[in-house]
Structures are given as C-alpha cells and as structure tokens.
Amino acid sequence: MNPANYILLSALLFSIGAIGVLVRRNAIIVFMSVELMLNSANLAFVAFARMNGNLDGQVVAFFVMVVAAAEVVVGLAIIVTIFRTRRSASIDEPNLLKY
C-alpha cells in the first residue's frame, strides 16, 4: 500500500484533534483531542520513516509515546484538582482571570 495514504490519514486525524480542542468544552475531551494530535504526528513519523528508508522516525514515535504518557499524568492531576475544587470539568467555568 502506498505510504502516502498514511500521511493523509495522519493529517486527517490531526485536524480532527485540533477541531476537538477548539470546539469541545469538557477538559477531559479537550485533553483526549490533544493526545489524538500527538498520535497523528506519530503516525506521520512512522510513515515518513518508511518512505525515507531510515529509522529516525520510528525512534521519535517511541519517545513521543513516553512523553505523552508523562503528559497524561500531569494533565489529569491538574484537571482532577480543578474538578474537586469546582465540581465541574468544563473549561468555560474557570473564568476568574480575564482581560
């Protein structure tokens, strides 16, 4: 199969993730959308590694998975703290800081 199709798929996933971040209002969903964006980048890296015929892209994908896992830990900690304080995970509600 032509690896270029995987690049198109990754661009599609990245766009879905970016739109998800922009339109969804629940912090968890926003966060999941960001993870989708990171994984679409992984897919692009692996597909490009195949097209370029070297392993750099695959190595990057492994590191990104580790970084994404660390990000989940920090992100969920912050979101859970906010949820316990405000009893809501909506990103519209914390609005004390503005202008």
Add this chain to the structure above:
Amino acid sequence: MNFTPPAIDYFALSPMIVIFAAAIVSVLVEAFAPRTIRRFLQLLIVFGALLTSAVLIVLNAGTRTVTGGGAVVIDGPALVMMGTIVVLSILGAALMAERSIDPVGDSFAARASSLPGSEDERQLTQRGYLQTEIWPLTLFAVLGMLLFVTANNLLLMFVALEIISLPLYLMTGMARRRRLLSQEASLKYFLLGVFASAFYLYGAALVYGYSGSIFFPEIAQSLTSKPSESIVVFIGMGMLIIGPLFKIGAVPFHQWVPDVYQGAPTAVVGFMAATVKVAAFGALLRILYVAFGGVRWDWDPLIWIVAVASMILGSIVALLQTDIKRLLGYSWIAQAGFILVGLAAASPAGLESTMFYVIAYGFATVGTFAVISMVRDANGEATNLAAWAGIGRKSPLVASALSLFLLGLAGIPLTSGFVSKFAVFVAAIEAGATWLVIIGVIASLIAAFFYVRIVVIMFFAEPTEQTASVVVPSAFTTISLSAGVAVTLILGIFPQPVLDMLSNAGLFLR
C-alpha cells in the same frame, strides 16, 4: 548487525548531568527524608547543583563540540545561554526559598492536593506544613531549559520542550493564597501548552518527511541540495516554530501569558519569566539560524508579522491593566516582539543582540518580581495598582529598585534595557528592516508610558488607606533583588565586557 555506541563527551555534558542527578536525588529525598529536615536537604541539593553546574559551564568556556550521537551541541551561544539560565535559576530559586515574607510560611500551598478553603487546608496551614515538592520540579525545569538551548535535533528539542513545560504547569498551580486563580492559570497554561506542543510535533514530522533527517545540519543541507523546494517543508517549519513562539509568548500564541503571570505564585513567575524566555529564544535561534538559515527569506516575513503584532498588542493592552502582575504579563508580550526584531535580522549581530536582550531582560524581571512579592497587605500580595499609591514615600529604597527595573524594561539610557533595545534595532537596520525598527520605536514609546505610570503612582501619588506595606525579606530575596539591580546598572553603564563575551562566543556550530 553491528551496533556502535555514540561517543559521548561527558565533560561537555556535565552541567546538565549534575542537574539531572540532583533532580533525581531530590525526588528520593522527597520520598524518604523525614519532614523536619526535608526543606534543608532540598535547598542544599538545589543550590549546590545549580552552583556546581554554573562552575562547570565556566570550565567548559572553550568547548565547541557536537556530542551524544549528534543530538547535543555545545557551542559558544549555547554556553552563554546555559550560563544565563543557571544564574537566573539561582536567583529565581532564591525567591522561591523565601519564607519570612508570608507570616504563615513560604509562597506555596501547604499541600497542593488539599481543597481550597477546606478544613484540611486550614489544619495543614495551622501546623505549619511546608511543601517541598516544588524543588525537584524546579530542577527538572532547569534541566529541560539547558537541553532546549543545546538540542541539535527535532526529537531532543521536543523532549526538552516537554521537560520544561510539565514541571512549570504544576508549579503554576501551587500558590498558597488565591488558589482558585492559581489552579485556573495552571489549567489554561496546560491545555494551551500541550496544544502548541502538538503543533510543534506535527511540524517536526513534516520537516522530517521532507528532509529525511531530524538533525538540524542535515535539514539545512537538504534544503539547499534538493532541486525543488516543497510547500510541505514550509508548512512544517511554520508549525515547528509554534512550539518556541508559544513559550516566548509572542502574538498570536500569547493568551496564556497574562493569566499565568497573574495566577501563578510570584516567585515562580520570577523564575519562569526570566529563564524560559532565554531558553525559548535559544531554541528558536537555533532552529531558524541553523536548520533554516539557508531559506531566511521564507521565514523572515513570518517573524516580522509576529514581532509587529506582539509589540503593538502587548504595549497597548498593557496600558489598560490595573493588576501589576497582569500588566507585566502584557509587557512580556511586547518585550518578546522587541527581541524578535533582533532575531529577524538573521545575522551575527542579530544573534548577539538577541542574547544580550534576553540576559538584560532576565535579570530585570527577577528583580521586578522580587519587589512584587514584598509588597503586601492583609490578604497577601497587593497586586492591584491602587495599593501601590505612595509606596515610594513609605519605602523609598525598594520603590527605587523597582523603578530602576521598570525604566530598564522601558529602555531608558544608563540601564541595561537601553543598550539591549539599541542593539536589536541596530541589528535590524543593518539587515535592512528599517520600517520594523520605526514600528519598534513607536511601540517602545507606548510601552514607556505604562512603565513610567507605575513609577509615577509609586512616588507622586499620596498614600491612601489602601496603600500596601513593604515587608522586610530574608537574605534570599535580598540577594536576588541586589543582583538584579547590579546587573541592570552594570549592563547599562559598562556593557562592553558582556558585548565582547557575546562576540567571542561566536556563531552556532553547524
């Protein structure tokens, strides 16, 4: 298949290794040391590691090498940036170590997980619990910044970006007072930060796809050697620089800056405002000058637009602010624009002036936040400008120090800010961007207005009942404040030694 391990120059990497080892020891201390001696041990580790690292950077002064399989490059500009980051971190960590300003302890929540306003929180505060988790986080953030300015490939730069960001997201949310604001700032910073990182990563994938390599020198080579330039690599480059531009707080990636400045603990803002800016400019310079130096005309217009937007928006919106921390947040955005003017020159002068600017800016910023942490009323820090009326008559010394920093940031002669603004504007004119400099000068005039307004409020307004008082700090904050004053004056009056050092540092190793 034979595997040859990469040659690693451990001495060149020692400044980072020291910080990394200290960070791990610091986590272990957090887990195993008894509560009573934890703070003492942590301070010992943090300041010991930072000072050792500073000494190792000085010992490495002549090192120009690419090591770690080509992933890390230690060259002149990298060493200057590393040295600046470590020294500013020492001053920032001193602000965080302060505990005699707030009567109930230091500036961090007794336990970050306790609910704001709960019985749990009240009891912890009453028992005088101090939180020490901030210290390992600080060390990891410093490690990330050191890697960010030395990274020579897209992967290490991404990892370094995350090592900087993740601890800072947490540190933002740990204020002892006004915890709702602090947690909100943390959430906003986190969500926007990871969004920007995702753009960086996808951009990196596109650049890798075009050039077949993640190493900056090879990317530069592929851009000049390939017969046709592809639109893919320029989309990739545009997405790639979103990562550092977000950390710099340039328009349109600036929304988090005022929120984080206002919500985060003041000591943490002092630390991150100074150091992250150095690190992010170091990384941006390396991406643009090393990897994309050959296609300067393709990224210059992009930087021009971002610089103009940052200067104008930051200066004008700062005029309307009533909270001093938020005002400084907008002023950071404007300053980012001024520095980008120097960076857009894409010349050796551009590199030198950008580095000089971030050094001058870093020391003035640490000093500014040292003063802000000392001005307090019954509810904690008094950040509303109304509470600053007449401070200069009650505490002339502290108010004069703050005035010096603000005039420095505004670019008044005899301060570091004047020399740095002059340097970036000269670099831009030499590169032929005179129109950019004209906009820059106009924006500096607008910016000078709001900086001077604070000075006027402090010295020429009558003290009212609302006027806050200035608390006498311990040696920690005093040292940071004095260092800020000294560097701001020295760089303003005798900038030549530092300028010489920067030109001796030379260019990026390719």
